Amino acid sequence: MEWTFTGDVIEWRGPAPYLFVAMTQEDSEELKEEARGLIYWGQVPVHVTIGDTEFTTALFSKDGRYLVPVKAAVQRAEAIGEGSVVDVVLRLNVARTP
Numbered sequence: 001m002e003w004t005f006t007g008d009v010i011e012w013r014g015p016a017p018y019l020f021v022a023m024t025q026e027d028s029e030e031l032k033e034e035a036r037g038l039i040y041w042g043q044v045p046v047h048v049t050i051g052d053t054e055f056t057t058a059l060f061s062k063d064g065r066y067l068v069p070v071k072a073a074v075q076r077a078e079a080i081g082e083g084s085v086v087d088v089v090l091r092l093n094v095a096r097t098p
Contacts, residue, residue, distance in 0.1 A: 001034050001091070001092060002089060002090065002091050003023065003027050003030075003031060003088075003089075003090045003091075004087070004088070004089050004090075005023060005024060005027060005087075005088055005090075006085060006086070006087050006088070007021040007022055007023070007068075007085070007086065007088060008021070008022075008083065008084070008085055009021055009070060009080055009081065009082055009083060009084040009085070009086060010022065010082065011082045012062075012067070018069060019069075019070040019075060019080070019081075019082060020067040020068060020069055020070060021050075021067070021068045021070060021086060021088055022062075022065045022066070022067055022068075023059075023065055023066045023067075023068065023090075024065070025064055025065055027066075028061065028064065028065045028066045029064075031044065031059075031066060031090075031092075032044075032061075032066075034092060035092055038092060038093075038094065042060055042061060043058040043059060043060045044058060044059045044060075044066065044092070045057075045058050045092070045093035046058065046059055046068075046090050046091060046092055046093050047090070047091045047092075047093050048068060048088060048089070048090050049088070049089040049090075050070065050074055050078055050080070050086050050087070050088055050089075051077070051078040051086070051087075052077075052078070053073075053074050053077045053078055055071055055073075055074055056093055057069050057071065059090075068088060068090065070086075
């Protein structure tokens with residue numbers, strides 16, 4: 001299954017600032033249902049495409065919505081910063097290894 005959405009790049013501060021794109025509440029609920037059996041430690045392994053850049057990562061839930069981490073290499077390759085609006089294509093990574 002594939003999800004395609006457009007979202008604002010947001011910053012969430014932890015030990016260092018990180019950039020994310022939040023899925024909609026509806027898409028997050030659908031993804032959670034589809035990802036049963038793949039979720040580990042509350043995270044969901046996925047393949048992501050932003051612009052011309054493809055990468056793998058793990059989503060985690062915050063306030064009922066899944067957040068897509070935007071890796072630093074992706075930020076550089078796609079000239080993404082906080083406040084950017086990006087198109088995201090996301091697929092479950094069913095081939096992950098434990």
